[in-house]
Amino acid sequence: MSLLRLRAALAGTARLRGAGIPWSVLRNYSSASAKEKARRNAICERTELLEVLKARVKQLQADPIPEVRVELPLLGDAKQQESLRPAVAPGPAQDPAARPKEESPAWPRGWVEKMKKEMHLRQLKVERTLSIAASQPAPKSQVKVKPESKAKAKQPKAAKTKAKKRQEAPKAEVAATWSQSPASSQSACPRNRPGAAAVKKVAKTQRSRKVLGDKESSHFKVLQQTIQSNLECFLFLQQPEEAERLLLLYHSSPAKRKFLDINAYNIVMRSWARKGHLQHIQRIFSMLESAGLQPNLDSYAAVLECMGRTLVSSKTVWRYVQQLRNDGFHVDELFQKCLFEDDEKEKVLKVIRIVQPNYQLPPPPDPEICTSSLLQDFYSRDKAVSYPKLEFSVEELQERFQQQLEMELDSTVTIESVEATKPLTPQTIKARKLLASLRCQWHDSILQALQKSKHQMSKLKRASGHNVLYPYLCLLPEEEYVGIMLQVLNSLSPQGESLVVLARELGSKIYNRYITQRKLRSRQLEKVQEIYGEYIHLLAKDGQPKEYLPREYWEKLVAEAGFGPSLKLKECSWPYMLLMRLSMHLLELLVQAAKVPRNILNPRLESKQIPVLYHIYSFHSSWQVGLLKPHPVFSQLLSEAAETMLTFNSSAIPMLCPPVPWTSPHFGAFLLNDTRLMRFVDGVVQHQQLLEQCPPVNLHPVLDALNQLGNCAWKINQPVLDIIISIFNDKGNEKLDIPPPISEAPKPPVPSGSPCALSKSQKQELLQCKKKAAEMHSLRMDALYKLSIANYVRDKVFWFPHNMDFRGRTYPCPPYFNHLGNDVTRAILLFAEGRPLGPKGLDWLKIHLVNLTGLKKKNSLQERLGYANEIMEDILDSADHPLTGRKWWMKTDEPWQALACCMEIAKASRSPDPAAYISHFPVHQDGSCNGLQHYAALGRDLIGAISVNLMPCSVPQDVYSAVAQQVEEFRKRDARQGVKIAQVLQGFISRKVVKQTVMTVVYGVTRYGGRLQMEKRLKEMDEFPEEYLWEASHYLVKQVFSGIKEMFSATRDIQNWLTESAKLIAQSGRTVEWVTPLGLPIVQPYYRSKSTVLNCGIQNLSVKNPSSNQKPDTVKQKNAFPPNFIHSLDSTHMMLTALHCLRQGLTFVSVHDCYWTHALTVDVMNQICRQQFVALHSERILQDLSEFMLEKYCSPGTETRAIWQKKLMEQLSSVPKTGELNLKEVMNSTYFFS
């Protein structure tokens, strides 16, 4: 240290350090170590304290009790004494039955409780890191703890926790109840003292009043969720002792008991029930009573199940059945409402039959029918049409089901990549060998690291009572964790990935594996298998049943099999914080354990093990992002090995059998993979809650629509795929949207020696090259994934299960390859089902082709058809010689789909009878400016309706040109009046300038954003004088807005009404909610999120915290409401069309406002689409919205007198007036969707 001091003193920069530099250096280091020491001391002291306490307890057992009383007054203030004294007193008088058998503590109950309290106070710390995950707990070491002053030790801690923000209220509560109600400390044995129980009740009611607001906060819920998911873990691990220990930890502390609800107790009961320990369950029952909780059906189910597993007298059974009835339940309800797993139901039934030998299972409830007026026809039984059959027999579908099941059981699929199987060079072979051996080493070292860390945790666990992560590391076989971690290594891009993203991915993989395990263990899979085997009879060509929807049939089968609701798993989501913590822990292990010899590629270097992954920060102005990057040595090895296998999650591959129909928000889509009905951002729970509260029957239309979309079978357009792959494997083609390989990336001009010696421009160029290469890499990988998956299923028929976002817009679940993708992916998809073209089918194909080219947009359908016939030669040439001919298709807007269409036209026109030609080709019909269509219809806006083709017209109307014209008129007027900028703009206003702004107006673009768009367009025009850019764009956006206002007079009113309503709602502290005409409840998930810092070893993670009080983000709530509302309408329109198409036997899929069907059925679909649009807008949509919101936000009883409420009420009731458009005209409009 002296040398350091000397050097520091000699160095010239000492000025800032002031006089005592060397000493400060010294002090600095020693202070760091002093802190360390202090901490260690604190830990020592705390363990010491525990030891002493234990000793004290032992001593007390021997000592007569009065002595304790003598000792107590020594400590703390008077209040504290009060609380402690009675805690000791009841010791000898307790009820032996309520005493835990396992621990069998012979010491007085009061002291046990005190011990536990001590534990809790320490636990508070654990708890904080556990879920609230605030910054590191405050050091508690300052308190000198002497054995005589236990109370003192508690006091400062309690005070400290009190001071903690956010927790303030509940914590203050703790202190209060603790010192005021002596009874709570002996609550484990309440029966013996009615008086004490009464006191407790008073205290409880006081508490519950105070805590009421607190209980609703989502912070509270997250904590509850954490406890429950921990208990679930123990249930899964079949460790009832551990579960009970955790439960007791919370139960015995009055402060923390409020985090336990009946479900927590039920989980523990169930884990004992599985083992058949009736005594334990009985004890928990008595705990329930002491906690003031009512046992619910699940509690009784657990007791009965447990009795089913042991030998009990019928008297005991009677007692519980009686108690169940006394609590207002019915035995039948057990079988109707409880989610039984495994053989639980049989056990319960067996027990019931002990006391009621003739007991019969209750009949399944009659299926409810949706009563929405929009779907009366659809659901009415008498008009029911048989469900369309697939081309497959039951047996074939069964086979496919097995394939899919095997794939999902493996959880990952490894498929061959489409990248050319290049000839193997010796170098490649060597690299692959190296890689294989490295992976072996990593596997072993990661496994070791995992075992070691688990071992440490389990030791720690014994010392401190409870470790948060440990149970989660035991859920899966160790090999699986290692496998998931190794996947990270293999899939990491050379540019690295942000730690948060990696952690999230890793966490969800583990969670999904756990869910799969649970499904296997609870025999849920067996049940699904059984039902599915029956279910496919509805879809198979040789199946009998007909007049059902998939959901109805599935529900019927479940009811018949007597499974009740048991196909659903009990809800068990893990809190986001916990998930992140778990995956961060694993990532850390990965970084530490995976090493590679540095000289692996260059033997001349000295051999040294270096980490494969390194952690580094990247800075973006004021914030920093932690990245994990692979070491370049490893990246190089990977690229040399040029491996040709890709590994995906099984959920990334389209399903090989028809998806499981959605029957509830928790059940549907994949066989095993956990899928949500509604996609949402991590940590947002509101959607899920809303869906759960919603009566199931209201969701039926939405579920049926999703099932309909998911049941569409697909196959691959092989010729097109082959052409695409050949270009992909050649050099790609940026113009055709086939990303070129990395080898085509621009090379930096200078061979990079020491990059620091480069000049500025050279550096810049180097960076440009790197950026470009990174972009190319990600584009290339994306295409590689899509094509490889397509190639993998090239000979198969497959399905895309669907789910939706929070507005009801539907999406296929598999992420990479699906029909929502770009031109390339859409071009390789065909309907598996073929239909003859029929009389008009070929014409529709031709019109579709012209639509794909982007030409002839303003011409009528007839003219488009004529054009197609004119260029027939080009079309045939494209089909026959796509890469060698005239290449007409390459010049179109959507070249690949155009090519596929050319090929289809060629085949059809050359067939002997085109009308009989069986086509698998999907034909699209697009809504023209769909958002404005909905606005125009909502406002019955005549002029607006014409310009977006709601009214019949001989040629398609173009809203953009119309707006441009309007703006031009304004400009002329202003120019005449001498407005300078209007004169400057002469000749610059065109369709192109206004298009983007008009398009985005519907989605709530503001003046600010609109101006930027305008500026961009004007900048693109070279002739436009630059100095007028700002002024001109400002002027233009104003004119476009007023132009739209002129044309869509009602539209702007509606938009403003929606915006203003949302603003007032958000300002009143609530989120905007509404219900679509189909009954889907929607809530806008925009909150002012606070992020909390998750302290992890490798890096601190800032995680958006759903647990802090969520206040709505007013700006987002307000700005997003109009577009979200319109999206909820367009999704409703799509679903209605889908359902009615189903009734007409059509194949139908959608890409939002683009509807697909066979060429044969385009006309029918067009008609249904228009009918449903009219039907939808004939509902009182805005009035219904207004009424719904008035009831929701202004219902009497909540501070009616507040000013904002009055204002909100006025706002919500003043629904904008509408124009006089006759909606029925839409039926005859050709270009409404075309």
Add this chain to the structure above:
Amino acid sequence: MLAGWALPGTAGCRRLLATALAAGLRPLLCGLPLCFVTARRAAGQWPSPGLQVPEAAEAEWLVQQVHGTAVSLRRFIACPRLACTVQRCLQGGASPGPQPVLLECAPGPGILTRTLLNAGVRVVALESNSAFLPNLQSLENSLDGQLKVIYGDFFRLDPLGTGTVKPPAMCSDKLFETMGVAAVPWMADVPVKVFGILPHRKERNTLWRLLFALYECSSIYRYGRIELNFFISEKEYKVLTAKPEGTKAYQALTVLWQVGCEIQLLHMEPWSSFATNLKNGGLAVPKTMWLPNDHLCLVRLTPQQDLFTGGLKPTNSLAFVFMVKQCLAKPKSRLIDRLNSWSLHKGGKLLKELEIPKNAKTRDLYPEDYRRLFEALQTSHLFAETWFHDEALESIRNV
């Protein structure tokens, strides 16, 4: 209102002279004065031109006239008293020899400019708002070379992007060429002094950009050790001068500025002493969470003469900046862990050699220690791994 300005007659006369000068008559007309001027210039002192400095209220009025066109928030010295203080601070501690030229960034109404001119300082005024230019230019024309006015923005020097540089953004070489200042070796004396008020919206950003320029010896620092005299917010000053024990304020910025420059506090002035161009005349004091921020601090940042004498070179300094940033991204982490995470395997041994305790946290290290650490890494060839340099290069562009 304009009573304080130079008489129009005189100014008109001068302008005539200036036009003549511009017309190429310089050698003819200036034969005699040139020698005179050179002599004075050699002494670094000009005689006071005796300009009248407008009063604060008037200056504020002038400033307010400019707010109409869309400009970002700016702060001005409007009060003559403050101008005097600043002028004294700027000239204080100067060695008796010839004085370098003073580059005044964004003089606005020119209160300080006049004060400086009166004190005999040679000033180059770099003004980014064309609305202020006419007045400054007429002042320039009224003097014979003591003031030079340039249209440009000091805080938009050498923009990072490619493409043409549009004024007021400009390139430093053009600025120095116009100023007539040639590059001097690093070890030489300060060639130019700069005075300015850091625009507070991009205060941090500017400090980082200057820092990169300093370590790379690029931009203004290509011309030698440019001395910066900046008014910065008190909270940033606290960061710049924080000590390791100062925990939160001790950041990468701290270390790098302290290694790179000598930092002197010349003066502290409350926010209220400055005029802003806000319509409501508000002060727009930036918010602060945990550092005091009641003043603007006039800070002198003089690059260290010995900055590049050790292992640190303009060619490898990026890696140094990168290293410090990485280390202090998580100030509570242990230094040894950081080193190991870059696969610098012998980190432990290295620390031992440098006598840095093994469990030292990254925020425990003094700036000088970071320098020593880096130099040790350089000599031990551990840093030869190219990926580290690549990373450094990439990270720099995200300032």
